[in-house]
Amino acid sequence: MGNLRLTLAVSDYAHTRDLVTxxxxxxxxxxxxxxxxxxxxxxxxxxxxxFDVAEFSLANFCALASQDAPSPMIGMPVFPSRVFRHSAIFINDKSGIRCAADLAGRRVGLPQWSQTATVYVRGFLAHDAGVPLTSIDWVQAGLNEAGRKEPIKLRLPAGIKLTPAPDKSLSNMLASNEIDAAITARPPDCFLQSAPGVRRLFPDFRKEEEAYFKRSGIFPIMHVMVIRRDVYEANRWIVRSLYDAFVAAKDATMPLMRNFQASFLPTAWGPEHFDSVNGMLFPGGDPWPYGIEPNRPTLDPFLTWLHEQGVAARSLKLEELFPPEIRFEVRV
Structure with missing residues (x-):
């Protein structure tokens, strides 16, 4: 009997490339x-x-898992993309915004309320910066093009004001100061094109993000690997096989990142920078951990925020997100 053939859709990451090759x-x-x-x-x-196996939005995956109907996908605790998101807040200087607290009472745009990056930023605003989400006039629109829609049904809490702008883009509205700020994972065109007055709220976002991690222990996870439910139910053994392969591909990348003999990263001092950053985040540990327990400090608050913000239909426990085949570690 031959091997099972599965389609795998994932972006081009160094730590997944050995699976592709x-x-x-x-x-x-x-x-x-x-x-x-x-x-x-x-x-x-x-x-x-x-696809049989695919990279997917963490927030949308959790939202589907929280609904009454069974989700069409099963998750693996494999997280190909993690990004701190203080860099994702853009402002127009004409608004007079100088710090996160100044976002209260302003019009703030986002491409989707359920975009994972915006969930983390709203969590930061509400729980770290002390900005009530009900104090902001939220606007949903496409980033650079009009017409973007929410992919899931929201259950917005009382007091949240979210207005769709289907015929406008966040980039144009931010450049014209029709909105005071925008929260978006991808920088808007107006910022990339140096539109007058458009800038990041935190120019030195690295400093802010390092301080936030030290306070919270949160290293934001953006994407999760998922398996189509019908494929999983017909072949439950594939979860562990795929998970182990993702771990092996990631682990094979780490020595290359630390290689001083040749430049795996196209930048000077790449290995030193790699070890410096990872020593700050996870001293002595895995710099890019998969699995459930190593990621609990990030995922537990994220699940709380999903429900608080009306993205998830109910409160979720971390263990609910992943099948029993992956909730334990094999040790010899």
């Missing part, structure tokens, strides 16, 4: 690889579930 093979599985930008993978899988 075949250097790492999941036991019992032959992978057909699709490498595309995340926006394409996430949208296609969210609408049609056309």
């Amino acid at each position: 075949g250097r790492v093979k999941p036991e019992g599985i032959d992978l057909i690889n699709i490498t595309q930008p995340f926006e394409s993978i996430g949208l296609r899988f969210g609408v049609t579930q056309e």
Whole structure:
């Protein structure tokens, strides 16, 4: 009997590339690889579930898991993308905003209320910066193009004001000061094109993000690897096989990042920078951990915020997100 053939859709990451090239093979599985930008993978899988295994939005995955109907996907605690998001707040200087507290009483745009990056930023605002989310006039619109819609049904809490602007873009509204600020994972065109007065709220965002991590222990997770539910239910063994392969691919990348003999990273002092950053985040530990327990300090508050903000229909426990085959570690 031959191996099971599965399609895998994931962005081009150094720590997953060995799965794509075949250097790492999941036991019992032959992978057909699709490498595309995340926006394409996430949208296609969210609408049609056309891949067997795919990279997906963490917030949208959790939102689907919280609904009454069974989710069409099963999660693995494999997190290919993590990004601190103080860098994701953009302002127009004409608004007079100088700090996070100044966002209270302002019009703030976002591409989707359920975008994972915006969930983390709103969590920071509400729980760290002391800005009530009900104090902001929220506007939802496409980032650079009009017409973007929410992918899931929201259950906004009382007092939240969220107005769709289907015929406008956040970039144009921010440049014209029709909105005072925008929260978005991808920088808007007006910022990239140096529109007058458009800048990040935190110019030295690295400093802010390091301080936030020291206070909270949160290293924001953006994306999660998921399996189509029907594929999982017919082949439950694949969860552990795929998880182990993702771990092996990641672990194979780490020595290359620390290689002083040749430049794996196209930058000076790459290995020193790699060890310096990871020593600050996870001294003596895995600098990019997969699994449930190592990521609890990030995921537990994230799940709380999802429900508080009306993205998740109910409060979720971390263990609910992943199948029993992956809730334990094999030790010899």
